[in-house]
Amino acid sequence: QQQVKQSPQSLIVQKGGISIINCAYENTAFDYFPWYQQFPGKGPALLIAIRPDVSEKKEGRFTISFNKSAKQFSLHIMDSQPGDSATYFCAASIEAAGNKLTFGGGTRVLVKP
Amino acid sequence: EAQVTQNPRYLITVTGKKLTVTCSQNMNHEYMSWYRQDPGLGLRQIYYSMNVEVTDKGDVPEGYKVSRKEKRNFPLILESPSPNQTSLYFCASRFLPTITGGELFFGEGSRLTVL
Numbered sequence: 001q002q003q004v005k006q007s008p009q010s011l012i013v014q015k016g017g018i019s020i021i022n023c024a025y026e027n028t029a030f031d032y033f034p035w036y037q038q039f040p041g042k043g044p045a046l047l048i049a050i051r052p053d054v055s056e057k058k059e060g061r062f063t064i065s066f067n068k069s070a071k072q073f074s075l076h077i078m079d080s081q082p083g084d085s086a087t088y089f090c091a092a093s094i095e096a097a098g099n100k101l102t103f104g105g106g107t108r109v110l111v112k113p
Numbered sequence: 114e115a116q117v118t119q120n121p122r123y124l125i126t127v128t129g130k131k132l133t134v135t136c137s138q139n140m141n142h143e144y145m146s147w148y149r150q151d152p153g154l155g156l157r158q159i160y161y162s163m164n165v166e167v168t169d170k171g172d173v174p175e176g177y178k179v180s181r182k183e184k185r186n187f188p189l190i191l192e193s194p195s196p197n198q199t200s201l202y203f204c205a206s207r208f209l210p211t212i213t214g215g216e217l218f219f220g221e222g223s224r225l226t227v228l
Contacts, residue, residue, distance in 0.1 A: 004155075006155070007174075009153060024192050029221070032215075036217075041221065041222075042221055043117070043203050043205070043219030043220050043222055044156070044203070044217075044219050045218075045219065046216045046217065089155055089156060093215075095215075098159070099215045100158065100171075101156075101158075101217065103148075103155040103156040103157070104155050105153050105154055105155040106155050106158070107158075
């Protein structure tokens, strides 16, 4: 039973385009939603995170949109660059329960020059 | 440099031959965890530790053991590896308690193949 479902599994976008990755969760107790970025041969690293008290968070070209009623959140990469080519994982956790992260299945993003 | 170090990075072994993957962090983190990464399944937690001598099962603990005798080290032990344990393994650590959500710091991964 996958508590956080991520889509698509992979996507190809042209340089300058917008990459959109979607995640849906089941557990309404989740209260922390980070995104991790993983380059080939490296471990994941925290990219950006959001809590359900806001609907959007932006850091540079990366934006998280959060829809609490739909139990969905998404990552938008604006003006995608070849250096953004990586695997992206969404995750969710309950802070009061020790913040154990439940990860989505991952999305491999390829930005073509 | 703050880091999580895993060894070995690559390992090919045979069914039933005990192996240990070491993990060490230099950030004085209380929390350490092991994950396995498989295509389409994301990162699944194997075991975690909240502090020295405190360990607990994650989502997929079968076939694995861990120990936490020192704060900085958290080895993953496969007593009798099987082919279904062929995977990419990550060790991660962070501080406790979490105020800002708790950023996890990952090692660079250990790719294990069991023949």
